Amino acid sequence: MADPERLSRIEEVDTPYQTDVDSTDGTTLQSSQDATGDENGQSTPATGRSKARHAILVASMFMTLFLPALDQTIVSTALPNIMVSLGAATSSNSGYTWVGSAYALAQAVVMPFFGQASEVFGRKWTFLAAISIFMAGSCLCGASQDVAMLIASRAVQGMGAGGITGLVIILIGDLVGTRRRGKYQGFIGATWAVASALGPVLSGVLADHVSWRWCFLINLPICLACLVVNLLFLNISRPTKSFRQSAKSLDYLGIFCVSLATVMLLLSFEWASIGISWGSPRIVLCLIISVCALATFIFAETRAARPVISLRFFTHPTRIGAYASAFFHSIGYMGLNYYLPIYFQAIKGESAAQSGVSMLPIVLMFGIVSTGAGYLITATKRYQEIIWGSSVLATVGCGLLIMLNETTPTAVVVVLLLVAGIGVAPNFNSLLIPIHASLDDTFDNSAIAMSASAYSFIRTIGLSLGISISGLVCFDGLRDLDAGTTSGLSISQLIRSLDSMDGADKARTVRVFDAAMRHVFIQVTVMMGIGMLASFLIRRHVLGEKVRSDHKIVMVARDQDRDGQKERSQVDERGCAGRT
Structure with a gap:
């Protein structure tokens, strides 16, 4: 059974396609009939x-x-x-x-x-x-x-x-x-x-x-x-x-702090690589700012x-x-x-x-x-x-x-x-x-x-x-x-x-x-x-087949899907009319 929390997240995406939370590939599906082909099992043009x-x-x-x-x-x-x-x-x-x-x-x-x-x-x-x-x-x-x-x-x-x-x-x-x-x-x-x-x-x-x-x-x-x-x-x-x-x-705070820490760290190594002493004020200042920004980033991420x-x-x-x-x-x-x-x-x-x-x-x-x-x-x-x-x-x-x-x-x-x-x-x-x-x-x-x-x-x-x-x-x-x-x-x-x-x-x-x-x-x-x-710290884990993403990539053209939906709607209407 699908996790209700995952289903709630999927409901937040705006797409005319059915989203299959248990899909083994990262695509949204038109319907099971459209996705599988004809009754003989042959692949459809779609x-x-x-x-x-x-x-x-x-x-x-x-x-x-x-x-x-x-x-x-x-x-x-x-x-x-x-x-x-x-x-x-x-x-x-x-x-x-x-x-x-x-x-x-x-x-x-x-x-x-x-x-x-x-x-x-x-x-x-x-x-x-x-x-x-x-x-x-x-x-x-x-x-x-x-x-x-x-x-x-x-x-x-x-x-x-x-x-x-x-x-x-x-x-x-x-x-x-x-x-x-x-x-x-x-x-x-x-x-x-x-x-x-x-x-x-x-x-x-x-x-x-x-x-x-x-x-x-x-x-x-x-x-x-x-x-x-x-x-x-x-x-x-x-x-x-x-x-x-x-x-x-x-x-924003996390992005700023991690960006600042990265820039200061790379700058210090870059200057050192062209002969500037590690003890120079500019490199020492860069390293201090980098450490402070990293500490702030860690603190901010615990509360973000x-x-x-x-x-x-x-x-x-x-x-x-x-x-x-x-x-x-x-x-x-x-x-x-x-x-x-x-x-x-x-x-x-x-x-x-x-x-x-x-x-x-x-x-x-x-x-x-x-x-x-x-x-x-x-x-x-x-x-x-x-x-x-x-x-x-x-x-x-x-x-x-x-x-x-x-x-x-x-x-x-x-x-x-x-x-x-x-x-x-x-x-x-x-x-x-x-x-x-x-x-x-x-x-x-x-x-x-x-x-x-x-x-x-x-x-x-x-x-x-x-x-x-x-x-x-x-x-x-x-x-x-x-x-x-x-x-x-x-x-x-x-x-x-x-x-x-x-x-x-x-x-x-x-x-x-x-x-x-x-x-x-x-x-x-x-x-x-x-x-x-x-x-050597890496342990063995089961490799899952299901895609875990709220962003499903659609592999069927939108106009084709709309035509399919329209056709299915017409069939449903004719079925309802026949029953009445």
Whole structure:
């Protein structure tokens, strides 16, 4: 029997469709007759169209997700060209830093807001708003005339990216139950991993052969297509409350405090990564504000009627382990993703395009293994062994990368990248499955979406910190270089300067890079190891088939449903007339 509390929540959504609280997929149904087909069991045209709409909608979600993942890393290789084109000083590290940091900061800050907004205002229009913001930011980035405008535009783009990233995961939760969600989470992980890894390669190609502006403008036609598809196909139940009533139910204090704590934390690490002392007043002040904001956030969430991130999400060993493992996995992954190309370019002497080819083994593993792990979880209905095994292999694989140096044979490099890729790939999004599986009936339906939003938020903070922490380690290793020749140079500029160095200076610089990269790989291994230990807290839970969501995605066209309702009404009227 359905829970009365759940039924009361379902009554709050305004949709002309029957909402099936026991549905095993996230769709609303016209009627049992319409949904099942004819008496011979054959699929009706409506069912066929539903499957087509499902495929188109899911493909559009993954394509939409591909863009924020791509833009997380796409500027890295093109930054020297961008700075020269916009007239920035060649020795300015702040510009290099903030073009990437503005995007990451904005992306992390808005995730809790978009997660709660989708519950309050409805999924469809919140998702379309996120796509539109990302599209506007991409357009502004491509039209930027100076560094300040580019940084501001990247912040706008990051706001849209944060909404897209969190909402795609939430929408998948609306679409299928936990038991079938593994393969979808695998696709999400593969999409994110491959896009992030391809970003630096595509950046270099566009900057060298077309224009750096196309690193951003390439998003526009894809965004427009995704916007149209979701506008037409994402038919979803929506709240009946007015905009004013919905706005009043947002957790403004919680959103503000968690956003402030995030900004101050990421700012302190960002400044430290460009050489500012941890004891400097600005970093100390940022850390103090971050701690105070976090304490206020925790206090506020204990009293909020509708908390943006419920503290109950962190009261079970499974959820604690999964969130912690995702956080440290993200730090390690981003260090690996950002600094492996530097190994190939600075130590192996490869160009940006060549380093992209050298990265193919790990990129392919990211895509193939992430997808395969998702299907395996769906088929076996077991996630513990896959998460534990991949965490151990990720730690071992990243540890083996410490052996890489200037003389490592290509075949050995390929094998090591394959091992690391197989270990890192499965846990991109599979860690969300035990989080959802551990949410029992004491949690309402909105907890599925809000726990997914918290997961995306924590992963994004990890990704942002991963860049800064690995940068700290790398720059610390590069201090052995001659300060007179390298002062103020970014890593990209330093790599470019290798070609103009004489033999002795070049050999010494490569050796210093070699030592610095070894330290980076050690740091990545430590992060993966901590994530592995955290994953052992994850317990086994039954993977339910039912979708727990008050936002049902409609897979049958509205006009068709209205025609069906009209026809059934006419039949009922004729039946009543016959009986009288």
